Amino acid sequence: MPRPAKASPIRVLIAKPGLDGHDRGAKVVARALRDAGMEVIYAGLRQTPEDIVSAAIEEDVDLIGLSCLSGAHMALFPRVLALLRLQKVKDVPVFAGGIIPDEDARKLKKLGVRAVFGPGTSLEEIVTTARAIARRAQ
C-alpha cells in the first residue's frame, strides 16, 4: 500500500434533525466545507438524532454539523449529544447553526456544542472554526 500523498481530508457530517425543511443554510455550509477541501457527507432532511449518530459512526467523521431553523433545536441537539455519549463517541465534536437565540446558544455550548452560528455568519468563519475543532484538526 502506498503512503498517502498528503493527509486525508477532514470528513464532516452535515445533517438536519427533525422535520425542519429549511435546507438552504445546510447546503451552503456543505459546499463551503467542500470548497475548503473537506469531504462532506450530506445526510439531508428529516434525520432523527439516532440516524445522525449512526451515520457519524459508520462514516467515521471528524466533525458533526447540525442545522435547524424551525425552533426545535433545544429538543434535538441535546439528544444528539446524549446519544453520542451513550455510544461512547467522545472525540467527535458537534457544531451547529440556524435560527438559534443567543440564550439557547449559550445553553447548547454548556451542553457541549462547540460553536453555534446564526444567519449572516460568513462562510470563512465557519470553515476556520471547522478546521480548528475537527477531530483531526488541520
Add this chain to the structure above:
Amino acid sequence: MTRRGSVPATPGARAVLNGDRRALARLITRVEGRDPSVVPTLRSLYPRTGRARVVGLTGPLGVGKSSLINALLQHLRAEGHQVAVVAVDPTSPFSGGSVLGDRIRLDRRADDTGVFIRSMASRGHSGGVAAATREVVRLLDAAGFDVVLVETVGSGQVDVEIRDIASTSIVVLVPHLGDEVQTLKAGLFEIADVFCVNKGDLPGAESASRDLLELAGLGPGREGWRPKVVTTSARDGTGIAPLWAAVNAHETYLDSDGRRAAGERRRLGHELVELVRERVARDLEERLDSDVEVGTLLDQLATRAIDPYVAAERLFATLRADPTGPKE
C-alpha cells in the same frame, strides 16, 4: 488450525470480526488514507473474505442508482441478508473536497445492525471508484456482510473499474437517454451483466427497454452471458424483485463451469499487478534521490550518454537482482 501463510489476527481484525462497527469504520478510514500500518490487519482478514456477493451499480448522473440501492436494501433485508453499501462520489479536482450525497436516498432504521453504509470520495482516482474501494469492500465482506452494493461515481462515462470489484454489475439507464446510450454503447456491454431501465413510471420506459433488449441481442454477449434487461421504478418499488432475480441469475451462471473462479482469478491478477506496480514505483521514487547507481544513470541520461530506454532496462535489471528477497 492455522492455514499456511495465515497471519495472527490483529486487535483491529478481531474487533471487526466481533461486529464492532466503530472499529470497522475506523479501519475503512485508514485504508482510504492508504495508511501502511493497516496492512497486518488486512492480511489477517484476507482468509475471511471472498464470501460476499459484490454487486455494482453504475450509470449516468441522477438515473436513480442510490434510490435503487435503497429499494434493494429493503428487499434484501426482508430476505434476511446482511447488506453493506459503498457509495462513491467524485472529489473536486480544484479543492480536493467533495459533497457525498448518496446517503440522502438511503432510508434505514438507525438501530439495524444488518446494514452498513459508507460514502467514499474518489480522491482523484478515475474509473468510477476510489483507489481503496476494493479493499473497503473486502473489509465489509470480512465483517460478515453477505451482500455488498457498490455505487460508482456516475460520471456519464462508463465506470469500467467496477468490473474489477463486482461479480455482477448493473448498468442503470432511464427512458429517453437515446444519445447518451449511443455514446456509452462501446463500453456498456463490457460492463453490464444486467441493464436496469429505471424511472419506469415515466413515459418511454417500454421503448427504452425494447431498444436495449435489441442491443443486448446484437452484442456477442460477454463470456456467453446475454445481459438481462429489467424495468424498475425505485419510486414505487416496481421491478425490484425481478432486478434482484436477474442479479441472482447471473450469479448462478457464474457458478457453472468454473466461471466464478476464473473471474476471481482475473480480478486478483489485476490487483496483484497493481500492488507490485505501487511497490516498485515507491521503491524507485525513493532511490531516485538517494541511490548512487540511479544517480549515475541520471547523470548519463542528462549528458545524453545513454537514452531513457536503456536506462530503464538497467534500472529494471537492478530490481530483478534485488537480493533482499520477499519480505513477510
